[in-house]
Each structure stands twice: as C-alpha cells, then as structure tokens.
Amino acid sequence: MTAPGAPHQNYFHLHLVSDSTGETLINVGRAACAQYVNVLPIEHVYPLVRSPKQLERVLTEIEASPGIVLYTLVDKDIRDQLKRRCTELSVPFMSVLAPVVQLFQSYLGGEPQPRVGGQHALDATYFKRIDALNYTVAHDDGQLSDDLEEADVILLGVSRTSKTPTSIYLANRGIKTANIPLVPNVPVPQAIERLRKPLVVGLIASAERIVEIRQNRLLGLNAPTTNSSYVDREAVSEELANSRRLFARHGWPLIDVTRRSIEETAAAIIGHLSERRRQKIVET
Structure with missing residues (x-):
C-alpha cells in the first residue's frame, strides 16, 4: 500500500x-x-x-x-x-x-x-588510515614485495578477482593490505610462506564470472578476445583449481567473490582478521 x-x-x-x-x-x-x-x-x-x-x-x-x-x-x-x-x-x-x-x-x-x-578529526586513527592507504597503493599487484611482513592482510588471487578495489577498501579502514596476482606458470614468492604477522587470504570467483570480466576488459582495451588463454573457459578453470590447491595447502582462508560486493568481501576479511587476533589473545 x-x-x-x-x-x-x-x-x-x-x-x-x-x-x-x-x-x-x-x-x-x-x-x-x-x-x-x-x-x-x-x-x-x-x-x-x-x-x-x-x-x-x-x-x-x-x-x-x-x-x-x-x-x-x-x-x-x-x-x-x-x-x-x-x-x-x-x-x-x-x-x-x-x-x-x-x-x-x-x-x-x-x-x-x-x-x-x-568523526573526521585529525587524530591517530586518521593518520593510521592514511598510512594504510599509502602502503596499499605501493603494494598493489605484487609491487614492493620486500616488506610484506608489515602488512595486516595479503590478498592472493587470479586476475579479475577484485583484489585491488578490496585492498583499497580495507586500507580506508586502516588495514595495511598488499595484493599479489596468481599468474599461470609463475610461482608465488616463497617469502609469503614465511610471513608471521599478515593474514593471507585467497580470493576466487566462478570461471564464468572471471571470463566475462576479462572479456569486457579486453574489449575496453580494443584487444582481441579470441585465441587467448586469458579468456579461455578451460584455462581459467585450471587457474582457479590451482589457486584453490595453493590456498588449501597452506591453510589460507578462501573467499568466493562471485556474488559479493567489495564491501561484503572486505567484511568477510575483517571477520577472519578479528578471529585471528582473538585466537592470538587466547593463546597468550
């Protein structure tokens, strides 16, 4: 009515x-x-x-x-x-x-x-957020991998799993975030396996969704969308399967972003981060 x-x-x-x-x-x-x-x-x-x-x-x-x-x-x-x-x-x-x-x-x-x-006062929280943004921008897409131990969160995922926008959103919450792409036939930096402070999170999506986004990206760049493993359904499925095996092998939490907004993905990551911190408090 x-x-x-x-x-x-x-x-x-x-x-x-x-x-x-x-x-x-x-x-x-x-x-x-x-x-x-x-x-x-x-x-x-x-x-x-x-x-x-x-x-x-x-x-x-x-x-x-x-x-x-x-x-x-x-x-x-x-x-x-x-x-x-x-x-x-x-x-x-x-x-x-x-x-x-x-x-x-x-x-x-x-x-x-x-x-x-x-709520917009120039206090410690404000400057923490700015510091997180600076760190996150500098560590986007696998850049500057020498100081990953300073990160709060590290996102891993194949191309087009919303790693960058999710990283920026988290940085706006004061969370230092680095993101590293998973590229076929390119090994993940071994340093990640030795990190102690950061929470490493894997992002995946359905093969159909990844292919759709990649095709749109290539169209926007006026690049050919045929005869490329970048948008081949089977090749993308294999990329995702390899990423799942990697996350499972290391016990890293996995988040499917297929039907999630950036905000929902970030909220799930913050939930994992909070749980991890609670466990550390209990252990000490």
Whole structure:
C-alpha cells in the first residue's frame, strides 16, 4: 500500500543536509533506499551547511522538489529553522543521529558535546588510515614485495578477482593490505610462506564470472578476445583449481567473490582478521 502523500512514480527526491561532509547521511540514505528495489532516489546532497544563508538555498531546493529530508546539524538555530520550514512544507524530516545519541545518553549519562565533523578529526586513527592507504597503493599487484611482513592482510588471487578495489577498501579502514596476482606458470614468492604477522587470504570467483570480466576488459582495451588463454573457459578453470590447491595447502582462508560486493568481501576479511587476533589473545 502506498503511504499517504507518497509519490506514485518510481523515484523520489532525497535531501541530505549536513554541516560536515555528508558521508554519514549518504550511507544511511542509500542503505535505506536499498530496501526498496523498485524505487530510485534522486539525491540532493548539501554538505557544509553552517549558516542561515546557506540553509536558505537548501530550503529553496526542498520546496522546488519535495521529498524526504535527512539531516545532521549541530547548530540548534539552523536545525530548528530546517524543521520549522519542513513542517510548513509538509515534507518528512529526520535527524539520523539524534536517536542514536539519545540512546548513548540514556546509557552513559551526562550531556553530549556536539562537534561538527567530529568523526573526521585529525587524530591517530586518521593518520593510521592514511598510512594504510599509502602502503596499499605501493603494494598493489605484487609491487614492493620486500616488506610484506608489515602488512595486516595479503590478498592472493587470479586476475579479475577484485583484489585491488578490496585492498583499497580495507586500507580506508586502516588495514595495511598488499595484493599479489596468481599468474599461470609463475610461482608465488616463497617469502609469503614465511610471513608471521599478515593474514593471507585467497580470493576466487566462478570461471564464468572471471571470463566475462576479462572479456569486457579486453574489449575496453580494443584487444582481441579470441585465441587467448586469458579468456579461455578451460584455462581459467585450471587457474582457479590451482589457486584453490595453493590456498588449501597452506591453510589460507578462501573467499568466493562471485556474488559479493567489495564491501561484503572486505567484511568477510575483517571477520577472519578479528578471529585471528582473538585466537592470538587466547593463546597468550
């Protein structure tokens, strides 16, 4: 059943108003929208809204394209102005952080001290993430294999198993990640077998998926897609079988990325990493 006042078309306007970067709102909004497969949001993102003048431009756009309004605003006057105008326009609005902050307050006691963009502070966590990104970019696709012991995670897999984007995602979480391609007839660096600190993870996918991605890549490069073992179904299947045997021989965890998003693959890796750290704590 369509909610009262809801649009009948298969899209709606989603206004995201923030006094910081807007990343929190974007993530929450998209996570909620993903629950409605037949409805698409038209996102209007307004970052760094910190003055009444800046808010006026936002309110003008909300009036021109009514829809859902989500916001994260620390300044009470600006927040009240937005709420008042949304009420006048009869558009739904919500602070995405207020319920969570209220829950924290009821449990922790005391009053919160709101800070604009507090999650983006230049603290140790921030610099750890930057350090991880620098390391990961420098160790992409088998580069600089001399200092792999410094990595938190090492990803192995045949070509087109999403090693690089997964590495970058993990680095954004502060996890130093190196990735090494498995190439036919090229042995894996023996140094990997002697590593103690990094978690080595194998990535695989179905042969059909690998062939499809490789063919698209060759088309993008205007390269021939025939008479090449790179896109031959049997050759790819053999590559994957060899990689599976390698992972099993060393007891390295294996993740099938065929139907996983980068975020889901990274979450599985982080789960393996957390479990490994818990085991080390228990052993000590």
